[in-house]
Amino acid sequence: MSKTDSLILYILDDDKQYAGLLQKVAEKAGWLVVNEQSALNFINKPLPQDLVLVLDLMMPELDGIEVIRHLIKEQVNLTLILISGVDQRTLHSAQVLAQAYDVNVITSFTKPVSLKRFTEAINSISQSPSTQKNQMLYICHLLKILPKLY
Numbered sequence: 059m060s061k062t063d064s065l066i067l068y069i070l071d072d073d074k075q076y077a078g079l080l081q082k083v084a085e086k087a088g089w090l091v092v093n094e095q096s097a098l099n100f101i102n103k104p105l106p107q108d109l110v111l112v113l114d115l116m117m118p119e120l121d122g123i124e125v126i127r128h129l130i131k132e133q134v135n136l137t138l139i140l141i142s143g144v145d146q147r148t149l150h151s152a153q154v155l156a157q158a159y160d161v162n163v164i165t166s167f168t169k170p171v172s173l174k175r176f177t178e179a180i181n182s183i184s185q186s187p188s189t190q191k192n193q194m195l196y197i198c199h200l201l202k203i204l205p206k207l208y
Contacts, residue, residue, distance in 0.1 A: 067180060069093045070100050070125065071114035071141070076169070080112060083173050084180055097121075101128045108135045110183055115142035115152055123152055130159045139179055140166035 067089040071077040074095050081091045094100040097120035109129065115122035122140065129136050138161055140149055149166040156163050165179045 065110060065183070066090045066092060066106070067110050067112065068100070068105075069112045070097060070117075070122075071095065071112070072097075072117040073114070079173075080171070080176065083177055084112075087177055087180055089180065097125050101125060105129075105132075105134060107133075108137075110137045112139045112141060112180075115140060115148065116144055123155065126152070126156050126159075126161065130161070137162040137164060137183060139164050139176075141169060141171055142166075143169045 067084050069077045069080050069084070069091060071080070072095050077093050077095060081093045084091050094103075097117050101120070111129075113122045113125060117125075120128075122142070126136070126138070136156075138156055140152055140156075140163065142149055142152075146166075146168055149168065153163045153166050164183060165175075167176065167179075
C-alpha cells in the first residue's frame with residue numbers, strides 16, 4: 059500500500075481545465091481527488107479536519123488568502139500547495155502568512171506548473187494516523203449523504 063492510498067487531495071482552482079490537468083496528474087500518482095472551481099462552494103462543503111489542498115490564490119469569488127483565513131478560523135489542520143498566475147513575491151507573501159498560522163505549506167508554484175515538480179510535491183506529503191482516520195470518516199460521511207442527494 060502506498061502512502062497516498064487513502065489520502066484525498068483537494069484542488070481549488072477556478073480554471074476548470076487547469077484543475078482537471080492537475081487532477082489527472084494526482085490521480086496517476088495514486089491520490090483520490092476532489093476538484094472544485096468555486097471557493098464559496100468549497101468552504102461551504104463539509105471538509106475533513108485534516109485537509110491537503112492545492113490552492114489557486116487568484117479566484118473571482120474569494121481569493122486564496124480568504125480561503126486560508128476561513129480554514130484557519132475553522133481550525134482545519136491544513137497542508138497546502140499554493141499555485142497562481144501572479145508573481146513569485148505574491149506567492150511568497152501568502153506562504154509566509156499561512157506559515158504564521160502554523161499551516162504546513164509544502165511549496166508554491168507559478169503557473170504554468172511543472173507537472174514533474176507538482177508530482178514530486180504531492181508525493182512528498184505523508185499522512186499521520188489521525189489524518190488516515192479523518193479521511194476515512196469523511197469518505198464514510200460522503201457515502202451516507204450521497205444517496206440523499208439523488
